[in-house]
Amino acid sequence: MKPLLNVLNKTLVREFYRQHAGAFTVVLLLAGGFMRGQEHHALATYAVHSPLMLGAYFALWLVYTLNVVRFGVKTFRQHPFLQLIRLVPLGVRIRALLAAAGLLLLPVLGYAGYVSVVGWQQEAGRSLAVLVLGLPLLTLLPVLLWEYFLRNPDQTFRFDWPGVIRFNTPYPLFFIRQLLRNEPLTLLLTKAGSLLLLAGLCALYPTDDYDLRLLLLGSLLAAALHSGLLYQFYRFEAVHLSLLRNLPTSTLRRFATYVFILMLLLLPELLLLLRSGPEGVLFSRLLAVWLLLVGLALVLYTLLLARHQPPDRLMPLVGGMVIFYFFLIMYRIPAYGLVDGTFGGGAFLFFQFFPKSEPAFFE
Known part of the structure; x- marks a missing residue:
């Protein structure tokens, strides 16, 4: 078992934490720098006495677990020699996979233990x-899911909804339809994490003397959670829609179209803020929180136009942006000042790099 576990540790466990180092850093920064120990204890106490809150915790842990499953399947496909694990005796294989799963779930198991x-x-x-x-x-x-994949490595999963009326999809919905058809799990995990995060912060807001900075930090972290979808958007345009760059359309109109697409992609977050926003917070301030989320998504997308970044190098870029905006928010920069500056920076980067950018080549 030990040699097999060493292989899984080097190809699966270490790679998972390396690629998600930026996300873990952001979570630790927000959890350790913004919330005090008493607040963590209060949340845990509330969870053990509230079935709804405990269910929300389990929902977040399930989202993380599904992301681990997805990463494992992706790794097995990228390294075909790992699929030969199915030739190892069942007992040894299950114990090795269980040990690897435990290592990958350490953040969940540690907090759940607390x-x-x-x-x-x-x-x-x-x-x-x-x-x-x-x-x-x-x-x-x-x-169980990895074992099923190892036994059926060539099986693909498609989500086809019966009775769906087919219609001509307008261009702003191309990417969203592609996600729903080909990457539903990615979309589900991203949206579940983002919406649960914002819902939790909205519920936490009235429990203490918080101000709008708490929701702005939630918007910042939600933008970081969407970095994977934004990279998929960049890749989708480069692979399938590179011809659009040659059409006689003004850069201003292209910019407005991309902003509209991002607004559609982030519409569930706006609906959640309007539905579950804390009492006493004005609509205009909740709108500023959502607009900051859209602006941050725009900045991340335009940074990809400047220079092609593979997925494993995108997280340090996201982490740098999160740390920069964390200090801007904590220094009480006005919400609409952040929104104006973010959209202004995104527009500058778009007009600077989009006309000169060349689509990256993907395998």
């Missing part, structure tokens, strides 16, 4: 039972 300790201290027997039963199931989920 919540379990709080549940033990609060004598919340039902919540503690749910945690004790649910966490092993979360750990087994990647093992």
